[in-house]
Amino acid sequence: EVNRVIAFLQQQDPTLVLANKAPVLATKEPVQNRNLTVTVNLIESLKQQVSSGSAVFIYVKAASGPPMPLAVKRLTVADLPVTIELSDADAMIPTMKLSSFDEIIVGARVSMSGNPVAQPGDLYIETGSVNKNTLTNGVMLSISKTKY
Numbered sequence: 001e002v003n004r005v006i007a008f009l010q011q012q013d014p015t016l017v018l019a020n021k022a023p024v025l026a027t028k029e030p031v032q033n034r035n036l037t038v039t040v041n042l043i044e045s046l047k048q049q050v051s052s053g054s055a056v057f058i059y060v061k062a063a064s065g066p067p068m069p070l071a072v073k074r075l076t077v078a079d080l081p082v083t084i085e086l087s088d089a090d091a092m093i094p095t096m097k098l099s100s101f102d103e104i105i106v107g108a109r110v111s112m113s114g115n116p117v118a119q120p121g122d123l124y125i126e127t128g129s130v131n132k133n134t135l136t137n138g139v140m141l142s143i144s145k146t147k148y
Contacts, residue, residue, distance in 0.1 A: 034087055034099040036060060036071070037138030040108040041081035046123055046143065052078035055111040056143075060086050062096075063103035063129035070098045077110060083138075104132050106139045109147075122147040 040058055042050070054077045059069040071090035075082060088097040098104070107126035113119050125141045 036086045036098065036104075036106070036132060036135060037083060038086060038106060038108070039081065039083040039138060039140045040143065041141075042077065042110065042123070042143045046110075046146075047077075050077050050110050050112070050123065052076065055114045055116075056080065056108060057111060057116060058082075058084060058086070058108045058141075060098055060104050060106050060132075062101045063105050065101070066096070068092060068096060070096055070101060070104070072116075074116075080143075098132075102131050102133060103129050105129060106141065108141045108143050110143055118147055120147055 038058055038060075040056070056075045056077055056079065057072055058075065059072040061067060061069045069092055071086040071088070072092060073084055073086065073090055075084075086098060088099050091097050105126055105128070107124060109118060109122050109124040111119070112121045112123075118124070123143050124145055124147055125143045127139060127141070130139075
């Protein structure tokens, strides 16, 4: 049977070289969740401190490693509350992907200056180090702190 399949394939493409042995079936590894659902809101007492057009950065960074986010999206205060998906498509650097790290920190920040780099006076919230594989229901963040 295998020899017939090999002969047929070689007839279709004479340049094809196949070993004359039984094919090895690839075992399917469990699919890791590469996307992370993040829900963000701003606590009521801080809403008067910001304008609806203020930039909001929602990000994931490695718990240990470079401080550069693995995935980030920029929204505005007017978008809050919001639920988004962060994935490798949101990577800032192609070699630093969310799917490459299990231990992560998830955060959200209202930038008072519009600058992506955190500044004193920004409003924010961050989780501690969490294993992303345990976040089956995603992460809920309430922006509630002021950066000093």
